[in-house]
Amino acid sequence: MAGRSTELMKSALRPVVGERGWRALRRARRRLAGPAPAPAPAQAGLRDEPHPDDSHKMSRHRFLTELHEKLKPRTYLETGVSTGLSLALSRCRSIGIDPAFAITSEIRCDVALYREGSDDFFARPDPTAHFGGDPIDLAFIDGMHLFEYALRDFMNIERHAAAHSVIVVDDMLPRSVAEAARDRVTRMWTGDVFRLIPVLEKYRPDLVCRPVDTRPTGVLVVFGADPTSTVLWDHYDDIVRAYVRPDPQPVPAEILRRSHAVEPTALLAHGVWADLVAMRDAGGPERAALAAATATLPAK
Numbered sequence: 001m002a003g004r005s006t007e008l009m010k011s012a013l014r015p016v017v018g019e020r021g022w023r024a025l026r027r028a029r030r031r032l033a034g035p036a037p038a039p040a041p042a043q044a045g046l047r048d049e050p051h052p053d054d055s056h057k058m059s060r061h062r063f064l065t066e067l068h069e070k071l072k073p074r075t076y077l078e079t080g081v082s083t084g085l086s087l088a089l090s091r092c093r094s095i096g097i098d099p100a101f102a103i104t105s106e107i108r109c110d111v112a113l114y115r116e117g118s119d120d121f122f123a124r125p126d127p128t129a130h131f132g133g134d135p136i137d138l139a140f141i142d143g144m145h146l147f148e149y150a151l152r153d154f155m156n157i158e159r160h161a162a163a164h165s166v167i168v169v170d171d172m173l174p175r176s177v178a179e180a181a182r183d184r185v186t187r188m189w190t191g192d193v194f195r196l197i198p199v200l201e202k203y204r205p206d207l208v209c210r211p212v213d214t215r216p217t218g219v220l221v222v223f224g225a226d227p228t229s230t231v232l233w234d235h236y237d238d239i240v241r242a243y244v245r246p247d248p249q250p251v252p253a254e255i256l257r258r259s260h261a262v263e264p265t266a267l268l269a270h271g272v273w274a275d276l277v278a279m280r281d282a283g284g285p286e287r288a289a290l291a292a293a294t295a296t297l298p299a300k
């Protein structure tokens with residue numbers, strides 16, 4: 001647009017002011033406009049990938065808002081705080097972990113913030129002391145976008161969770177191979193955290209997982225956390241050896257097409273959330289009750 005309006009002005013003004021006059025006018029216009037803005041340092045050199053319009057889809061923050069409303073968690077933990085957009089949705093005792101947060105959103109909860117990587121946080125003697133002995137009711141994993149980091153975040157969070165807990169992992173449905181690169185090249189970046197889906201399917205069939213078609217890059221919702229499970233810890237090295245791949249990432253077609261992802265509205269409309277709250281308030285679900293509550297969850 002700017003180029004076209006310059007052309008129009010040039011054809012109108014140059015015959016009147018001449019070539020030298022036109023160049024003087026352009027110099028004056030550039031002086032008034034000031035220097036061109038420099039790219040934000042964190043985004044310098046990163047490109048925008050073209051993606052189909054997804055504005056009709058529910059955003060991950062809207063989805064999280066509804067989860068907070070339905071679950072009324074007593075405790076919320078997130079890895080990856082950044083400017084606080086997701087933390088701002090919490091109204092309960094919360095923990096936020098990020099080595100480089102710069103919060104600009106209004107936070108309306110009793111929050112303990114940790115300016116460190118999540119591995120350091122979970123290495124503390126009593127990392128969830130802020131919760132006074134309560135487990136993590138709702139968690140959002142959105143820290144470092146590399147598979148092994150997301151896996152460790154999941155393993156650490158599960159240790160401090162309970163059977164009624166809900167663990168949400170962001171960026172599980174990359175829209176392109178470039179977006180899924182371990183070595184970041186795009187402004188919107190998922191990295192290879194989507195590999196958590198096949199890993200949980202293979203090693204933790206006891207968990208109930210649902211990929212959800214949220215905007216922009218999908219989430220995974222995990223039900224049935226078992227803080228006593230050591231399976232992922234026992235196989236961690238083998239898993240990382242088998243699932244960390246060099247770029248370009250071979251992203252499965254079902255991830256790119258989201259053919260296994262459920263509609264956020266369908267999942268939110270299910271009775272499982274009320275069941276989880278009732279089980280939690282009754283002192284914790286039995287495995288059989290949890291299995292019954294999740295048996296009819298929408299799936300594709």
Ligand SMILES: C[S@@+](CC[C@H](N)C(=O)[O-])C[C@H]1O[C@@H](n2cnc3c(N)ncnc32)[C@H](O)[C@@H]1O
Pocket residue numbers: 078079080081082083084085086087097098099100101116117118119142143144145149
């Ligand atoms: C996508 S942003 C989080 C966005 C936020 N959850 C939201 O929805 O508004 C990812 C954040 O993860 C943080 N991060 C990077 N490595 C991390 C780590 N090891 N542990 C926790 N956070 C990390 C980054 O500093 C960055 O602010």
